Amino acid sequence: MVIAFAGSILANSLALLTDAVHMLSHVGTLTVTFIAISLATRPPTAEKSFGYYRLEVLAALADGTVLIIMVVYIFFQGYLRLLTPPDVGGSLMTTIAIVGFALNLIGAKLVIVPSKGSLVFRGIFLEVLVHALSTLGVIIDGAIIIITGWNVADPVVSMLVGVIMLPGIYKLIKGSVNVLIESAPTDISPHEVEGALMRIQGVRGVHDLHVWTITSGINAASVHLTTDSPEEWETIQEQARKVLRENFKMAHATIQVENERTHRLHTEGTA
Numbered sequence: 546m547v548i549a550f551a552g553s554i555l556a557n558s559l560a561l562l563t564d565a566v567h568m569l570s571h572v573g574t575l576t577v578t579f580i581a582i583s584l585a586t587r588p589p590t591a592e593k594s595f596g597y598y599r600l601e602v603l604a605a606l607a608d609g610t611v612l613i614i615m616v617v618y619i620f621f622q623g624y625l626r627l628l629t630p631p632d633v634g635g636s637l638m639t640t641i642a643i644v645g646f647a648l649n650l651i652g653a654k655l656v657i658v659p660s661k662g663s664l665v666f667r668g669i670f671l672e673v674l675v676h677a678l679s680t681l682g683v684i685i686d687g688a689i690i691i692i693t694g695w696n697v698a699d700p701v702v703s704m705l706v707g708v709i710m711l712p713g714i715y716k717l718i719k720g721s722v723n724v725l726i727e728s729a730p731t732d733i734s735p736h737e738v739e740g741a742l743m744r745i746q747g748v749r750g751v752h753d754l755h756v757w758t759i760t761s762g763i764n765a766a767s768v769h770l771t772t773d774s775p776e777e778w779e780t781i782q783e784q785a786r787k788v789l790r791e792n793f794k795m796a797h798a799t800i801q802v803e804n805e806r807t808h809r810l811h812t813e814g815t816a
Contacts, residue, residue, distance in 0.1 A: 546572065552641040556634035559626055559703045560683040563619050564645060567676045575669070595797075598760035602724045605664040609718035612672070612710060619707040626700035633699045639687030642680050649677035663761045664720055671713045679706040727757035730764050733793055741792055742770060745784050747777045749805040756793075765797040771805040778802040 549565035552558070589596040652673045660670035686702040689695055720731075729735050739751045750771040758764050766789055772781055782800050789795035 548641055549645060552637055556637040556641075557631050558633050558638040558683070558686075558699055559619075559622050560679075560686050560699050560706075561638050561641060562622075563615075563703045563706060564642070564676070564680055564683055566615055566618070567672070567679060568645075595759050598763060599725070601760050602664055602721050605668045605717060606721035606725070608668040608672070609714050609721060612714045612717075616707040616710055616714070619703050623700035623704035623707070627697065630696040630700070633690050633696045635687045635690030639684055639691065642683035642687060646677060646680040646684060649673055649680055653677060664717070664724070667720075667761075668717050671717060675706070675710050675713060678709060682706050724758045724760065727755075729756045730758045733764065738766065738768075738789070738793055741788050742768065742785055745770075745781060745788065747772045747774050747781050748785075749773055756795075759797070762794075763796045764794060766793075766795050767799040769801045769803055771803050771809075773805050775804055 546565055546568035549561050549568060553561035553565055584597040584600050587597055653670065656666055656670045656673060659666040661667075682702040682705060686698045689698040723731070733756055735754060735756050738756055739754055742748060742751050742754075748770050751768060752771070753769045754766070755768070756764065756766045768785070770781060770785060772778065774781075782802050785800045786798050789798045789800075
């Protein structure tokens with residue numbers, strides 16, 4: 546990162562500066578991630594019954610916000626340089642970019658496995674991957690400037706990298722916001738959950754079903770089930786808990802069993 550910052554000044558390259566700022570965001574993300582993971586290991590308390598799991602999601606949201614600010618800055622600086630292209634040291638920026646590209650490939654390999662089950666690590670993998678692409682763009686940028694002397698390639702490549710980043714940033718922020726507003730997990734259909742519960746012997750109805758994500762890989766549900774067989778309430782509740790745990794990986798489930806007739810009368814009376 547320090548080398549890229551220094552190189553961006555010496556080579557007068559916006560593309561290298563973009564690379565350096567991106568690496569600076571990595572440092573911030575890794576710091577926040579370390580703090581979030583450390584706090585997430587703390588046991589739940591009476592006031593924080595789910596513990597500190599949501600810190601991971603907040604860290605991912607902060608990561609996405611930083612990336613948006615960075616992309617806006619890239620576009621602004623790229624626009625200014627398109628109006629007045631400065632001289633850029635192609636050889637120096639290419640050399641630095643080649644080293645950076647190799648390091649990014651190593652970084653991507655280190656985080657690809659944990660990124661499959663964690664929003665924060667998904668954000669880190671996304672950053673490393675996009676950073677590798679941006680570094681590759683800097684290499685191409687430098688080669689073009691060395692061969693043709695076309696300095697406009699520097700802001701063009703920087704803005705192109707910004708465009709490439711947008712879909713991934715959107716996905717990261719959307720995933721974080723969906724967790725915070727307690728939307729259903731993307732890999733679980735509430736309709737499928739309802740259908741599975743309805744297939745339990747003795748269940749007559751499913752209502753007030755809520756499915757949400759506490760943090761990456763930890764899902765929860767609450768539901769009311771109705772039955773005509775009060776003597777089977779405990780059995781139905783246990784079977785429902787098993788279905789949610791084994792079929793849908795629900796780490797937490799709150800299940801209430803009610804009499805079908807009583808529920809129907811209450812519903813009609815309320816209406």
